[in-house]
Amino acid sequence: MINRLNYKLIYAISIIFVIVPPLFAETGVNSADTSWMMISTALVLLMIPGLALFYGGMARSENVLSVIMLSFSSMGIMSLQWYLIGYSLSWGSGFNSSIIGGFEYLFLNGVDATPNGTIPHVLFMMFQGMFAIITPALIGGAVIERIKFSSWVLFVFLWGTLVYSPLCHMVWHPDGFLLNRGGLDFAGGTVVHISSGISALVLSIYIGKRASYGKIPMPPHNLVITLIGTALLWFGWFGFNAGSALTSGGLASNALAVTHLSASAGLFSWVAAEWWLLKKPSILGAASGAVAGLVAITPAAGFVTPSASIVIGLLGGVVCFFGVRIKVKFGFDDSLDVFGIHGIGGILGAVLTGLFATTLINEAGSNGLFHDFSGGWHLLYEQVFAVGLTVIYAGVVTLILAFAIEKTLGLRVSKEMEDEGLDFPLHGEKAYHL
Amino acid sequence: MMKKIEAIIKPFKLDDVKEALENLEIFGMTITEVKGFGQQKGHTELYRGAEYQVDFVPKIKIEIIVESEKVESVIESIVSSARTGKIGDGKIFVSSVEETIRIRTGEKGIAAI
Structure with a gap:
C-alpha cells in the first residue's frame, strides 16, 4: 500500500518537473499565426491592469488600492489555477464530456510546442489563460469597498474552477455541447x-450594499485614472477579439475592425443619450460607452460585417446607458455597474449575433436572421438558449459559493473598516499622502 | 496693533485678489485650498446618471496679517477684487493678533510682518 502510494507520488512529481516539452515546433505551426497570437496574449494581459485602473478611478480615494487589488490579484490566483487545474478542466477532453474537460493537462502535462491548430499548444494555453484571469476579475467591480480580501481570493479560485471552466468547455471546446448545438460566441459574450x-x-x-450607500455621496475619485484604464482595455481588446480568430489572416482583421467600430459607436451613443437626457456629455459616459460597445461586439466579432458592428455598438452604448440605472430602481449596490455593462451588454451582444451573423464573414459560423433576410430563426434561438443557460448556471453556482464563503470566512469587512476605507486596514497602504 | 484678515473666496478670483493686495503694498499672504458651504449650499454632480449632492464646494482661504490702520483698505480691496455679485463669493473675517515673530531674525511685532 505504502509502496503504491510512493510510486504514485514519484510519478506525479515526475510529471510536474521532469517531463521536458519538445523544444522544436512541429510541422503545422504557422509563424505568422504564432506571432500574432503571442502579441494577442500580451494584449489581453494588459487588459487586467487596465481593468484595475478603470475600476480604481471610480472608487473613493481611501479604497482605490483595495479596488485595484481585486482585479490585479487575479493574475496571481488564476494564472496558478490555470496551470494546476483550470486549463485541463476547460480544454482537456479526458472525461469525454460535453460539459467539462479532463485531468490530462493537470500541471500543464503534455502542453508543449506541438501544434494546436496552427500555433503551439503552449501558446494556445497562454492565450486562453488570459481570459480565465480577467473574467473573475470583472466581478470585483460589483462588490468593492466592502468585500474581505481573503474571501475574494477564495471566491476567484472557486469561481474560476466551477464556473469559468465548464462554461469555457461548453461554449468553445470542440466537444462542448453549446458549440455543437450551433451557438456562436466568438470571444466570450457568454x-x-x-x-x-x-x-x-x-x-x-448577496453581500449587500456598502454601509453608507445612498447616505453619503460616493463619486469617482479620479476619472483620469479611469480613462487610462479604458484606453488600456480598448487597446487590449484588439487581442481579445482579433486574437480569438487564433490565426492572423482575414478573420482576425475583420474582428479587429468591427471591435474598433463598435467601441466607437458605443462611445458615441452613450454620450449622445446622456447629452440629450441629462444635458451634459461626460468623460465617464464616454469611457462607459466605449466599454459597452466592446462588450457587445465580443461574441459577434468573428461573424459580422463592419456595418452590423456599428449597429451593435450604437445599441450597446444606449442600452447599457439605461442598464446602469436598473440598480437605482431596484436598490442593489452593483458598485461599478458590472451587471449593467457586462451582463446587459453581453446579453445584448449574444442576441444580436443571432441577428447579424453571416457566413460571408466566416464560413465556419452560421447565418443570423438578417442574413440576406433569409437566415432563419435557428441561430437566434440557440443564442437565447446559450444566454439563458449561462445566466442560470453562473447565477446558481455564484449563489452557492457566496453562501459557502459567507458561512466559513465571512464575506464582509467590519463596519469600522468600511468607514475608514479598505486600503489601510486591509493592505497597510495608502494611495495618497496628503 | 496687528490684525488677521481671513478671506474665503472663489478659487478663480485668487489672482485678482493677489494683484489688488500688491497694489496696496501687501506682499505676504498664506493661502489654503478649503471646502465648505454657506448660503450657496453645494451642487449636484452626475456620474452614470446617478446624482450626488456635493455639500462642500472648493474655495480658497487667504490669511494676511496687517497693522490695524491698513485693515479697512485691505478689506475694501478684497471685496472689490473678489466680488462677482453671484451667490458664493465668500466671506471676510477680521481678528486681533497678539504677536508676530520673524523666525530668521527674531524680530517681533509690526516689523516682523
Whole structure:
C-alpha cells in the first residue's frame, strides 16, 4: 500500500518537473499565426491592469488600492489555477464530456510546442489563460469597498474552477455541447461577460450594499485614472477579439475592425443619450460607452460585417446607458455597474449575433436572421438558449459559493473598516499622502 | 496693533485678489485650498446618471496679517477684487493678533510682518 502510494507520488512529481516539452515546433505551426497570437496574449494581459485602473478611478480615494487589488490579484490566483487545474478542466477532453474537460493537462502535462491548430499548444494555453484571469476579475467591480480580501481570493479560485471552466468547455471546446448545438460566441459574450455580469449581480445582492450607500455621496475619485484604464482595455481588446480568430489572416482583421467600430459607436451613443437626457456629455459616459460597445461586439466579432458592428455598438452604448440605472430602481449596490455593462451588454451582444451573423464573414459560423433576410430563426434561438443557460448556471453556482464563503470566512469587512476605507486596514497602504 | 484678515473666496478670483493686495503694498499672504458651504449650499454632480449632492464646494482661504490702520483698505480691496455679485463669493473675517515673530531674525511685532 505504502509502496503504491510512493510510486504514485514519484510519478506525479515526475510529471510536474521532469517531463521536458519538445523544444522544436512541429510541422503545422504557422509563424505568422504564432506571432500574432503571442502579441494577442500580451494584449489581453494588459487588459487586467487596465481593468484595475478603470475600476480604481471610480472608487473613493481611501479604497482605490483595495479596488485595484481585486482585479490585479487575479493574475496571481488564476494564472496558478490555470496551470494546476483550470486549463485541463476547460480544454482537456479526458472525461469525454460535453460539459467539462479532463485531468490530462493537470500541471500543464503534455502542453508543449506541438501544434494546436496552427500555433503551439503552449501558446494556445497562454492565450486562453488570459481570459480565465480577467473574467473573475470583472466581478470585483460589483462588490468593492466592502468585500474581505481573503474571501475574494477564495471566491476567484472557486469561481474560476466551477464556473469559468465548464462554461469555457461548453461554449468553445470542440466537444462542448453549446458549440455543437450551433451557438456562436466568438470571444466570450457568454463565457466572459454574461457569466461575470450575472455573477456580479448575484454577489452584490448577496453581500449587500456598502454601509453608507445612498447616505453619503460616493463619486469617482479620479476619472483620469479611469480613462487610462479604458484606453488600456480598448487597446487590449484588439487581442481579445482579433486574437480569438487564433490565426492572423482575414478573420482576425475583420474582428479587429468591427471591435474598433463598435467601441466607437458605443462611445458615441452613450454620450449622445446622456447629452440629450441629462444635458451634459461626460468623460465617464464616454469611457462607459466605449466599454459597452466592446462588450457587445465580443461574441459577434468573428461573424459580422463592419456595418452590423456599428449597429451593435450604437445599441450597446444606449442600452447599457439605461442598464446602469436598473440598480437605482431596484436598490442593489452593483458598485461599478458590472451587471449593467457586462451582463446587459453581453446579453445584448449574444442576441444580436443571432441577428447579424453571416457566413460571408466566416464560413465556419452560421447565418443570423438578417442574413440576406433569409437566415432563419435557428441561430437566434440557440443564442437565447446559450444566454439563458449561462445566466442560470453562473447565477446558481455564484449563489452557492457566496453562501459557502459567507458561512466559513465571512464575506464582509467590519463596519469600522468600511468607514475608514479598505486600503489601510486591509493592505497597510495608502494611495495618497496628503 | 496687528490684525488677521481671513478671506474665503472663489478659487478663480485668487489672482485678482493677489494683484489688488500688491497694489496696496501687501506682499505676504498664506493661502489654503478649503471646502465648505454657506448660503450657496453645494451642487449636484452626475456620474452614470446617478446624482450626488456635493455639500462642500472648493474655495480658497487667504490669511494676511496687517497693522490695524491698513485693515479697512485691505478689506475694501478684497471685496472689490473678489466680488462677482453671484451667490458664493465668500466671506471676510477680521481678528486681533497678539504677536508676530520673524523666525530668521527674531524680530517681533509690526516689523516682523
